Amino acid sequence: MLDPEQIFTRADSAWLNEGPDGDVVISTRIRLARNLADLPFPSRASDEELEQALVRLKSASEYLPEAKRYRLLEMGRLSPLEHQVLIEKHLVSREHVQNPKKRALVLRDDEAVSIMINEEDHERLQVLLPGLNLDQAWQLANRLDDSLERRLEYAFDDELGFLTCCPTNLGSGLRASVMLHLPALVLSKQANQVLGTLAQFGLVIRGLYGEGTQALGNFFQVSNQLTLNRSEEDLIHNLHALTSQVIDQERAARGRLYEELGDRLPDMVWRAYGILTNARLLSGGEAMQLLSNVRLGVNLNLLPPIKLAKLNRLLVITQPGFIQRVAGGSLQSSERDRKRASLVKEQLLTKNNHSEVE
Amino acid sequence: MLCESCNKNPATVFVRRTVNGVTTEAHLCEECAKERSEWNIVVGPTLSFPDFSLGNLFASLLEQHPASAGVSIGGGMEPCSGCGLTYADFRQQGRLGCARCYTTFREPLQPLIRRLQGDVQHVGKVPRRHKGRARLRHNLDALRRRLKEAIAREAFEEAAQLRDQIKLAEDKLKEGQQ
C-alpha cells in the first residue's frame, strides 16, 4: 500500500526512470476523458451529484486489475503545498486543485496510473511511463478503461464518440503526449522550424507544465490535437512516427554541435555542472536551464556519466512545491533558492541513485 | 526582460566573463551574445514560441461561429433539460454541461465540431454496451453503399430489396436509442 507521505517527499515516480530513447524522450503520457452518462459534468453538477460521481468512480476503481496497488486521495484533505507537488509530478492538473471540494485522485503505487475524479470531466485516466513508450502506455490505458467501463455507464454517442465537457476532446477522448528534451535543436536554431512542422501535422507543442508555460530548459510536450474521426491506434501511430523524426533530428543536431560551437560547447556544459555542484543559491529557472545543459553534456559524453534517471528526478526535486513540502512548510524565495542549491549539489555528488531527499 | 546591450530583443542568454578577477554578467539576446564570443555562456538560449493552446484555438472558433452574426442561433433555443445550460452559456464558456447538451444543441454544434475536428464520425473505441449498435450502424452503412451501386447499374429489383433491409436496420437502430 502506498504511504501518502512518500508521494509528497519522494521523487521516484515510474516516469522518472530512464526509458526507451531516454536521451531525447523523458516520458510518454496517455490520457482518456470519460463522463458518466446520467450526471451533469462537474462544472454543472451539485455537490450531491459530484459526490455520486465520486462514489461510483471510487467503487469502480476498487475492481481495477491489481486493485491493492491503488489509493484514493481526496483533494479537499490535502494542503496547498501537497496540491502543488501533485502538479509538479504531473499527476493532477492545475484546474483539479483550484476547487478541491469533491475532487479526488486514484493513484497507483508507482504513480504510472492516475485517475482524476471530477476534474473538467468526471474521469480523466492517465498512464505516464518513462521514455518513448506509446504502445505500452496505450495498452495499459485501454485495459484499465475496459475494466472501469464494466462498472460504469459512460456518456457516448455513435457519431461523437465519448462525450466530453469540452468539444476539443470528443470522440476517443484521447490525448497522447511525449515530453522531449531538444537542446541541440534549440542551440542550432532549428527548433522553431522542426516544431512548426509538427503543428502542420496536427500536433500541439507546449512547455514542461502544459498550456501557457514556457519551454523552460528546452523541454517540450508534443501531443495530438484532434481526437475525433481517428482510431486511438491511428492517433498514437501518427504521434509516434513524427516523434521518431524529431528524435533523429535532435540526435543529428547533437552530432554537429561541436562543429558549430567549438570549445564553447564543453565549456557551457562544464560550467553548468560547476554551478550546480557549487552554487549556494539557485533559482528554479536557472536550475532548469543548467540541468538541461548538464543533461546535454552527459548525453554527448562530455561530462562524467550521471544516470539520466537522477537528472529526471532533479526536475521534480527542484520544483518549489516539492522543496517546501520536504522542508515541512512554506519558505521565503531566498530560503527556497538556498535549499534548492543544496539539494542539487547533494544529488549530483552522491554516487548511488537513491532518491530520498530527507 | 530586454537584452542589456541592444535594449530591443528579449534577453534569452545569460553570459558572464571574468577579467583581472572582476566578474561581469549580462542578460543578452542571441544576436548580441554571438558578437561577444569572449563571454562565457552560463545559461544557453531559451526558446520562446507562440503560446498555442487548444483553449485559445477553440475560443477563436467560437467567435467566428455563425451565431456571432446575430442572436438567431441559440437565441430562441430552450436551455438543456439535463443541466440547465443555455446556448449563450456555452458560447461564453466553450464548455457543455452534460451529455444531453450534445442533443439539445446538436444543430449549432455540428458545424463547430466539424471545424474543430475535421469531420463528425467517431471511429475509435466503443463501450461494450454500444457495441451491438456499432455493428448495426456498420451494416447499415454497407447496405446504403450497396443500394447506391445497385441504382447505378439499374438493378431495381435488388435496390427495392435493399431498401427494405435498410428500413429494417434503421428501425432496429432507433429502437436501441429509446
Ligand SMILES: [Zn+2]
Ligand atoms: Zn541584443
Ligand SMILES: [Zn+2]
Ligand atoms: Zn446539458
